[in-house]
Each structure stands twice: as C-alpha cells, then as structure tokens.
Amino acid sequence: MDVFEGLNSAQVDAVKVIDGPMMIIAGAGSGKTKVLTHRTANLISNGVDPFNILALTFTNKAAKEMKHRISSMVGENEGRNIWMGTFHSIFAKILRTEHQKIGYPSNFTIYDTQDSKSVIKSIIKEKKLDDKLYKPGIVYNRISAAKNSLISANNYIENSEIKSADRSTGRPFIGEIYLSYQNKCFRSGAMDFDDLLFKTNVLLQQHPEILYKYQEKFKYILVDEYQDTNHAQYLIVKSLAARYENICVVGDDAQSIYSFRGANIQNILNFRKDYPDYQLFKLEQNYRSTKTIVNAANSIIKVNKEQIKKKVWTSNSDGDKIKVLKAYSDNEEGKIIANDIFEESNNQNSSFYNFAILYRTNAQSRSFEESMRKLNIPYKIYGGLSFYQRKEIKDLLAYFRLSANLKDEESLKRIINYPKRGIGLTTINKASICANNSNVSLWDVLNSPEQFGFVLNEGTRAKIESFTMMIKSFNTKIDKDDAYAVALEIAKQSELIKNLSSDKTPEGIVRFENIQELLNGIQEFTKTEEEEKTTLADFMLDVALLTDVDNEKEEDHNRVSMMTIHASKGLEFQNVYIVGLEENLFPSQLSLNSRNDLEEERRLFYVALTRAKNKATLSYAASRFKWGNFINCEPSRFIEEIDPNYIIESKTKKYFGAKKTISKPSIPSKNIFTKPQRNLKRVDKNTSISNINPSDLTKITIGSEVKHERFGKGKIIELQGDFPNTKATVFFPSSGQKQLLLKFAKLQLI
DNA sequence: TGCCCGGGTGTTTTT
DNA sequence: CACCCGGGCA
Numbered sequence: 001m002d003v004f005e006g007l008n009s010a011q012v013d014a015v016k017v018i019d020g021p022m023m024i025i026a027g028a029g030s031g032k033t034k035v036l037t038h039r040t041a042n043l044i045s046n047g048v049d050p051f052n053i054l055a056l057t058f059t060n061k062a063a064k065e066m067k068h069r070i071s072s073m074v075g076e077n078e079g080r081n082i083w084m085g086t087f088h089s090i091f092a093k094i095l096r097t098e099h100q101k102i103g104y105p106s107n108f109t110i111y112d113t114q115d116s117k118s119v120i121k122s123i124i125k126e127k128k129l130d131d132k133l134y135k136p137g138i139v140y141n142r143i144s145a146a147k148n149s150l151i152s153a154n155n156y157i158e159n160s161e162i163k164s165a166d167r168s169t170g171r172p173f174i175g176e177i178y179l180s181y182q183n184k185c186f187r188s189g190a191m192d193f194d195d196l197l198f199k200t201n202v203l204l205q206q207h208p209e210i211l212y213k214y215q216e217k218f219k220y221i222l223v224d225e226y227q228d229t230n231h232a233q234y235l236i237v238k239s240l241a242a243r244y245e246n247i248c249v250v251g252d253d254a255q256s257i258y259s260f261r262g263a264n265i266q267n268i269l270n271f272r273k274d275y276p277d278y279q280l281f282k283l284e285q286n287y288r289s290t291k292t293i294v295n296a297a298n299s300i301i302k303v304n305k306e307q308i309k310k311k312v313w314t315s316n317s318d319g320d321k322i323k324v325l326k327a328y329s330d331n332e333e334g335k336i337i338a339n340d341i342f343e344e345s346n347n348q349n350s351s352f353y354n355f356a357i358l359y360r361t362n363a364q365s366r367s368f369e370e371s372m373r374k375l376n377i378p379y380k381i382y383g384g385l386s387f388y389q390r391k392e393i394k395d396l397l398a399y400f401r402l403s404a405n406l407k408d409e410e411s412l413k414r415i416i417n418y419p420k421r422g423i424g425l426t427t428i429n430k431a432s433i434c435a436n437n438s439n440v441s442l443w444d445v446l447n448s449p450e451q452f453g454f455v456l457n458e459g460t461r462a463k464i465e466s467f468t469m470m471i472k473s474f475n476t477k478i479d480k481d482d483a484y485a486v487a488l489e490i491a492k493q494s495e496l497i498k499n500l501s502s503d504k505t506p507e508g509i510v511r512f513e514n515i516q517e518l519l520n521g522i523q524e525f526t527k528t529e530e531e532e533k534t535t536l537a538d539f540m541l542d543v544a545l546l547t548d549v550d551n552e553k554e555e556d557h558n559r560v561s562m563m564t565i566h567a568s569k570g571l572e573f574q575n576v577y578i579v580g581l582e583e584n585l586f587p588s589q590l591s592l593n594s595r596n597d598l599e600e601e602r603r604l605f606y607v608a609l610t611r612a613k614n615k616a617t618l619s620y621a622a623s624r625f626k627w628g629n630f631i632n633c634e635p636s637r638f639i640e641e642i643d644p645n646y647i648i649e650s651k652t653k654k655y656f657g658a659k660k661t662i663s664k665p666s667i668p669s670k671n672i673f674t675k676p677q678r679n680l681k682r683v684d685k686n687t688s689i690s691n692i693n694p695s696d697l698t699k700i701t702i703g704s705e706v707k708h709e710r711f712g713k714g715k716i717i718e719l720q721g722d723f724p725n726t727k728a729t730v731f732f733p734s735s736g737q738k739q740l741l742l743k744f745a746k747l748q749l750i
Numbered sequence: 751t752g753c754c755c756g757g758g759t760g761t762t763t764t765t
Numbered sequence: 766c767a768c769c770c771g772g773g774c775a
Contacts, residue, residue, distance in 0.1 A: 258764075383764085544765095564763065754772105
C-alpha cells in the first residue's frame, strides 16, 4: 500500500524521513498518530527491520492501537516484531531479561503506589518517627521525585541542598526512610514504578556491553508524547539513541500536563541542543474539530507565556458555539448535564458513545453518576479505583504474587491472615524484627524460624507451617502448569472463594463477580497469548502496569464516557462536556500560587477542549458540597479567557425550568436500580435500551399518541428509518416538536 | 485476636 | 461527607 496516501504535505514531509534525529511538533488533532504509523510503515518498506524499531508511547492502549494500525499496513508478521509499549512496560521487560546485572530475580514484583506507601508506613513505624509529620504520601512523593531525577538514596542523604529543604519542612529523615525503603524493596524482590526507570538507567550506565546491545537492537527509536517525559525517561532515550541517532520524538508543548509526575517541557527545548542537526516538522492543520473549537482553544492557550510558536487551524465547518451552563449546586450540575446529553443524543440521533464528561478530579464523578442513573443513561467511568486496585482483586493477586515471588513481603502481609488463620499482627511484627535483624525476607523467617531466632509457641508454629506449605505447593506449579488451572486452585485452596461466596450482601456478590471476572481474564490470557507463555507467572509479569483503559470491552459501546481530563489525553469525542469550571477547582487551588502551575492548568483546559470534534459544553456550579458543608464558588477564569465570539452563556432560567421537569419522578424506576448502587463499576448491560420491547416499537405508527418521560404526552408526526434505528418526529403540546430515536426515547403508547 | 465505635482527616492529576 | 485508623473491650 501507499504510505503517503491521504496525507497532507507537512505530514508527507515527516513520514518521508528515515534517518537522523527529528522532532515533530503536532498540534491537537493534527493527525499525529497517523504520521507515526505511516512513518513506521515507511521505515519498514524501506528495508528497516521491525526488530530494530522501538516505539515508546504514553499508554498501553496507544501502543496496542498503533501496533494494530501498522500491522494492517505492513502485515502482521512484520508488525508484531516492533517493540512498542509504555516506558514502564518496555523497560520492565528489559530489566527482567538483564536481572542478574542488578541483582534482582527475573520475576521481580512490581509494587503499585498502594504497596509502596504501605512499605513506607511500616518503616516510619519501625523508626518511631512522628506519623503526623511523616505521612506516607508525602514521603512517597519525595522519593518518587528523587528517583525521577536519578538521585539515589545515598545521593539524597549526602545532598546538602535536599537536606536543608527537608529540614525546613521539619522532615529531616526522609533520606533515611528512602534508604531503608530501597533496602526493603530489594529484599522483597520488588520494584516500584519509578524503579523501572531508575534501574534501567543504572543498568545502561554501569554496563556498557548491555547499553551496546540495546543500541544495536534499537537502531530506530520513536517517542510519542515527548512533552510528558521526565528526566529519567529522557536519559534512557538519549543513551539508547546515542549510537545511531535515528530518533524521532513527537509532542506538543501545549499539551504538557504531567509536570507533577516529573515531566519536563524542557526536554522538548533541549532536543535541539542534543541533536543540533535535527529536522523540525510542525503539524498545524487540525482535522478533528470545528473552527469554533479550534479557535476557542487557540484563544485560551495564547494566554500562556511559555510556548513554542505555532498556528493550529482547520478547514472544517464553523460548528456550534460553545455552550456555558450555570448550575446552582454540584447536584444540579449533574442533572443539567445528564439532561443535556439526553436531549442531544435524541436530537443528533447519536449513540451515547459519542459523549464524554471530563472533570478535574475523580471525586466529581458522583453527581454525574447519580443523575445519569436517574435518566437511565448508560455510562462508564474510567480511572478512579481501577479494577486491579479493588480489595478482593488485590487479595487474590497477592496470593499469585507471593506464589510467584516468595520474597514479596507486601503480598505476604496482606494474605497471611486473610482468610483468618489465627496468625495475627503480634506474630508478624515479631517475625519482621527477626527479618530486619538478619536482613532477610519475611518469608525466610517464617519458613525456617529457628534459623533466624524466631521463637513461637507450638500452636502458632503449626498454623504458620500449614500456610507456608500451601504457598510452596503453589510456588512449584505457578511457572509450569496452565495459568487458569493454577489460578483456580489457588483461589479455592486458599479458601478465598469460600470466604467471598458466603457474603450475600450486594457488595459481597459484586466482589465475588469481580473474582470471577479476573479468573475469566486469566483464562482468556491462556488462549490469546501467541507464544508459549501461558503460565500464571507470565500473566503476573506486567499485570501491575495494566490500567482500566486497557480492558475496553464491546459492551462499553453506547455509553457516555466519564473521566478526568488527564485520562482523556489522546482521545476524541463528538460531544465533550467540561464540568466543574470553578475557581479553586479548575484551576485547582493548589495551582494558584505559581505561574507555572497555573499555566499547566490552562494547558489542561486546552487539552479538554480539543478533545471535542463537534460540540463542547462547559458548566460550573455556584455552590458545591465539600467536606460536609456548602461552599460558594466562582466561575473559572478560563471561561472568561475564551474569546467571547465562540461562546454562548445560556440563560439561567431555562435550565432552572429544566431542573423542575427532570426531578419529577415520571418513569417508574422499578427493576432498574432498586437502590442506589454506589461503587458498582459494572453497570448492567441494556440499562439504557428502552423498557419497551421491539414488538411495542413496531406498534408505534404515524398518528400514535405517546407519552414521553420528560416531554409528556405527544403525537407521532413522522417516522424515518428502519428498526432499530427508527427516528420519530413527535409533537409535544408542552414543549413543541422533537426528533427522537425510538430505541432510546422510551415512548409509551397511550 | 477480633470487632466496634469514635475521632480525625482529607481532594489534584497517573505509570 | 466518607473513609481510615487506633483504642478499648469481649
């Protein structure tokens, strides 16, 4: 196929380049992914071996998608050989291969943030530090920031600048905590997220032969979302590319929104210094959005001082103006938005898949969930508590993790007394002290108590022995037998299943279902994994790096997407609702003190707005429930910053009126959600599909008298299209003529 | 060792 | 408001 087909001239220029350093500044919606995939295909059709290509993306989903698209251009056999993934997953893979060089087992565990904080917490306790001052979260962030700047624990302690900074906040011992944290992780055969990058740097720096090996392997390197790379990532890329300098980075400084994670916009600016003979390309034509949205977004971003000059434009149509909705409270905001989505989906004859609600913080999702449920609109929340972070899932995974890596202390502590085995905290604490004294893992102490001076009574001893015996038996199977069989055995033998299935509360049933879902996922894994890696140990390797977005299911079609703006990066929707546009919320209160932070918030708003293809709607509430009482809110400065030509402020009255209509309980809500099911991620399939069945639908004809849950009585004037996509024009005496899609409208014949 | 109750505390954003 | 943690008691 022709790799240049369908590209504009700027895109062709970028796709053409094969060798040498290059940077692509790609405005929002400018076809960045297209350029990346076509360029990679072009490399391959010019004789570059896919085995020599490394492509680093920001999310697993982006990697998967890109791999898929490349494969469809160059063939599956070529495409599959490209190394493509997130920094974290690619370098975890390399670290597992080269584990001996850094003294880790190849099956090291990856600690998630929860695990890390729990380790830190236990250290703070051991060191008898004031836990009011040393909060695990704060300490974790300090350590994380240090690692991302490649500062080791010893460097940290020796660095006088850091020392005085920590002193001034009253926490002079963070360095010591860092040191024993690293020690503990090492002893547990575990790495945290930042270690994956930190240790890769150590590996490449201290072992020239390894560096050479990967420089030779990855002769062509491609980095997506370069504006969001941190120092550790930057250095890895730089050293890998140093030999051949075939490096292509893609990014947009206007969309840099991860500085809190150590991302450094300077990486984009430094590129020129590192590779003076680089080629620069700018993609400025936006194909995604209407003129209104593109221009409004430009008017916002131009308020920022720091940016690379570019002119994003589009030849798309003008489109609708951006609506600004005011609500009186956060709950009313939910209702107004749900109402608007309902109406728009009818008017546009459009699936809910084309709608997204974007917010600044995860906590905001609640009022939207509630109002969507009331209107029976199906939705899916991305992020927040991910599937893998649920308690019951973490419990079962902890069994798997421990069985794969006996040294994993966090997992051991989590499950040794769950389900109850009569091995309590006192016992564990004693064992921990022995482990610390001999600098061995907790498992070693439990496994051979005498050897490490762990005194215990006969009863406890027997209980511990039966536990270790069980885990050991899992351990012998986990990297040999079929993953699903082992997983099921563990779930049963540990009595976790028994324990969960005895809980008949609604929450308990959901937990049990989640376990089922995990087991199903493992069964899938044994079938789909191409190579022969189908043991549970293989499954566990990068399960820590998976996120919700990575498990998109077909059933998620026809649902409104709800997520933070951060999570929406790289996505696009026909209709975007940006909510909670209030001072102190968006922009966040914490950003108001520094120009840089405020500019990042503004970029975040820019990202949010540029997700929209057709329509963007903004909303804010005049008061919001926070920490138990109402606080008054002011509209966000970002609303004023938009060029007023592109927005309409809706009259409050109209929406006030709408509020009344919605809150009228007009549909019998029986069956659907008998009681509010908070925390349920899985929404029943078909919740949105009309309550009347197809035979009812076919009975509706022109002239039928019908009743609509919000518009009341009406008469069918016209019908267009075939079932199930029949569109009806209905006249409602109360609110005029409406276009409705029968399958959504839940019309009832009178 | 395990459960219950009360107080204190917390909201950015994520791999 | 909702959750987590620690203390007190069985």
